[in-house]
Amino acid sequence: SKMTVKAVKMPCTSANVYTKVPDGGWGWTVAFAFFVVEALTYGIIKSFGVFFNDLMESFDETNSRISWIISICVFVQTFTAPLSTVLSNRFGHRLVVMAGGLLVSSGMVIASFARSVVDMYVTIGIVSGLGYCLSFLPTVTILSQYFDKRRSLVTAVASTGECFAVFSFAPAITALKEQIGWRYSMLSVGVLQLGITACGSLLRPIVIREQEEVKAQPPEETTETKYMLENEQTCTSIESIDSGVDITTSPSNVPGKTKAEPKSEEPKQHGQSLVENNSTPPEPKSKLLDFSVMRDYSFICYAFFGLFATLGFFAPSLYIIPLSRSLGIGKDHSAYILSAMAIAEVFGRIFAGWVLNKKPIRKIYIELICVILLSVALVAFPFASGFWGLMICSVYFGFMLGTVAGTHIPLLAEDDVVGIERMSSAAGVYVFIQSLAGLAGPPLAGVLVDTTKNYSSAFYSCAAGMVLGAVFLALVRPCKTGLCHQQQQQQQQVEESTAGPPPELPDDFIDMDIGKAENSGKGSDSV
Numbered sequence: 001s002k003m004t005v006k007a008v009k010m011p012c013t014s015a016n017v018y019t020k021v022p023d024g025g026w027g028w029t030v031a032f033a034f035f036v037v038e039a040l041t042y043g044i045i046k047s048f049g050v051f052f053n054d055l056m057e058s059f060d061e062t063n064s065r066i067s068w069i070i071s072i073c074v075f076v077q078t079f080t081a082p083l084s085t086v087l088s089n090r091f092g093h094r095l096v097v098m099a100g101g102l103l104v105s106s107g108m109v110i111a112s113f114a115r116s117v118v119d120m121y122v123t124i125g126i127v128s129g130l131g132y133c134l135s136f137l138p139t140v141t142i143l144s145q146y147f148d149k150r151r152s153l154v155t156a157v158a159s160t161g162e163c164f165a166v167f168s169f170a171p172a173i174t175a176l177k178e179q180i181g182w183r184y185s186m187l188s189v190g191v192l193q194l195g196i197t198a199c200g201s202l203l204r205p206i207v208i209r210e211q212e213e214v215k216a217q218p219p220e221e222t223t224e225t226k227y228m229l230e231n232e233q234t235c236t237s238i239e240s241i242d243s244g245v246d247i248t249t250s251p252s253n254v255p256g257k258t259k260a261e262p263k264s265e266e267p268k269q270h271g272q273s274l275v276e277n278n279s280t281p282p283e284p285k286s287k288l289l290d291f292s293v294m295r296d297y298s299f300i301c302y303a304f305f306g307l308f309a310t311l312g313f314f315a316p317s318l319y320i321i322p323l324s325r326s327l328g329i330g331k332d333h334s335a336y337i338l339s340a341m342a343i344a345e346v347f348g349r350i351f352a353g354w355v356l357n358k359k360p361i362r363k364i365y366i367e368l369i370c371v372i373l374l375s376v377a378l379v380a381f382p383f384a385s386g387f388w389g390l391m392i393c394s395v396y397f398g399f400m401l402g403t404v405a406g407t408h409i410p411l412l413a414e415d416d417v418v419g420i421e422r423m424s425s426a427a428g429v430y431v432f433i434q435s436l437a438g439l440a441g442p443p444l445a446g447v448l449v450d451t452t453k454n455y456s457s458a459f460y461s462c463a464a465g466m467v468l469g470a471v472f473l474a475l476v477r478p479c480k481t482g483l484c485h486q487q488q489q490q491q492q493q494v495e496e497s498t499a500g501p502p503p504e505l506p507d508d509f510i511d512m513d514i515g516k517a518e519n520s521g522k523g524s525d526s527v
Helices: 028-040 042-059 063-079 081-091 093-111 117-146 151-158 163-191 194-202 210-216 220-232 254-281 291-294 295-313 315-326 331-356 363-383 386-405 418-454 457-475 477-500 509-526
Strands: 016-018 206-208
Touching: 028 042, 028 093, 028 117, 028 151, 028 163, 028 194, 042 063, 042 117, 042 163, 042 206, 042 254, 042 291, 042 315, 042 331, 063 081, 063 117, 063 315, 063 418, 081 093, 081 117, 081 418, 093 117, 093 163, 093 194, 117 151, 117 206, 117 210, 117 418, 151 315, 151 331, 291 295, 291 418, 295 363, 295 418, 295 457, 295 477, 315 331, 315 363, 315 418, 315 457, 331 363, 363 457, 363 477, 418 457, 457 477
Parallel strands: 016 206
Antiparallel strands: none
C-alpha cells in the first residue's frame, strides 16, 4: 500500500491526510519546529542559572527564594498540562503553540522590568510557565503522530534543541550581561522567544484514513470476480440462473463486459467514498481529556517514575555554576562547564534515539539502565574537585541526562506504557503529575544548600529522587504483563458465561441416522 496525500493543499494551513503514518513528509518540518521550540523553552529554563547570582545581588535574596522562580515556572508548566491537552484537542495544536509563544515572550520581557522577586514569580513563574506548557507538549505530541518506525530516533534528535540552546545561550548571555546588564539581556531573550509563535504556524494537523479506503473496495471486487468466474465456467448469465434456461453467451462478450465494469465502477465507488466522508455526519468526537489511563497500573508506575526523576532534571543545571564558583572557578570557566554539559546531552539524546530505534528491543529496560547510570552521575558531583573534575562529572551527567530526558515522554507511545492511541491524554496526565516534583525540587535543593552551606546536598537530593524513580520504572513492565493476563482471563470468563452450555441433541438423533444408513444399504443390495 502506497502512501497518498489528499489532493487539496494549502501551505501551512490544511491538514495532511495519509493512508498510513508517513514516517517523514511534512513530519520533517514538524521535527525542525520541535527543535526550535525545545531550544526556546527548556533551553532557556536550563540556562536561567546564569542570572542566579545577579538576581541574588539585585534583590538581596537567598538561594531558596530565587530558586522559587524556576520552581513556580516548572510547576505551572507541568500542572497545566491537562489544560494544554484539552485546548489542543479543541482548537488544534497550531493555535495553542502560537498562543503559548506569545505568553512565553511576554512573561520574559515583563520580567526584565521586575522590581522584586515576587514580580519574577508572577511573570516568569506563572505567565511564561503557562506559555511553556502550551508550546512544548502539543509540539511533541503531534511530532509523535507523524512518525512510527523512526519515532524514537527523530524525537531524540529533535529534542537536542535545548542542548544546543544551553551550549550557545549560557556563554552568550554571560557575555551580553557584561555589556548591557542582566535586565536588557533578559529582555533580549524574551524577544527571541517570539520564534515559538512562528514554529507553531508550521504544525499542520495529520489525519490517517487507512481503514476507510482499504475496507471499501476489496469485498465488492471479490464478489464481482466470483460472478465472472461462474459465468465463464457455466456459460450462463447471472440473470438466467433463477429461470433454469441455459442461454449461451459468446466468450468474447463476457470478458469485454467484465473488463468494462471495474473501470466504470471503481472511480464511481471511490468518488462515493469521498463524498460519504465529507457529507456524512462526523463520528462522535473523542474525549478532550481521557483520565482512564489512571486505571492502567503500568502508567501509574511510569507516572511515579516521572514524578521522582524530575527532581534530578533541573537542579543540577541550576546549581552547577554556583557549585563551580564555590570551588574557586571563574565565571567564564563556569559557563564553559554548563556548555560542555549541554554538548554531552546532545550526544546522549542521539545515542538513546539510535539504540531505541533498533528492533527487536525492549525500550523500557534501556530507559531503566540509563536512569540508574544517571543516578550514579548525580552522586559523583560532590566528589569533584577543581575545574577538570567538575568538567568530567558534567559531561558524564549531560550524556546520561540526554538518554533519559529525550525519551521519557515519547515512551508513553509504546505498548509497554499506554500506546500511541492514548498518548495525547497520557502525556497531559503524566506531565501534570510531574508538576509536584517541579514545584518542590529546586526549592528543596535551595533549602538544603542554605541549611548545610554546601552545594553537595542539592545533588544528593536529586540522586535520591532518581533512585526512587528507577524503582518505579522497573515495575512498569511487570504491571503491564500482569494486567494483560488478568484482562485475558476476564475476557475468557465473560465468553464462557455468555456462550452457555452446548445445545442438547435429541435422544433419537443417532437412531435416525442408523435407520437411514440401513435403508440405504438395503436399497443398494436389492439393486
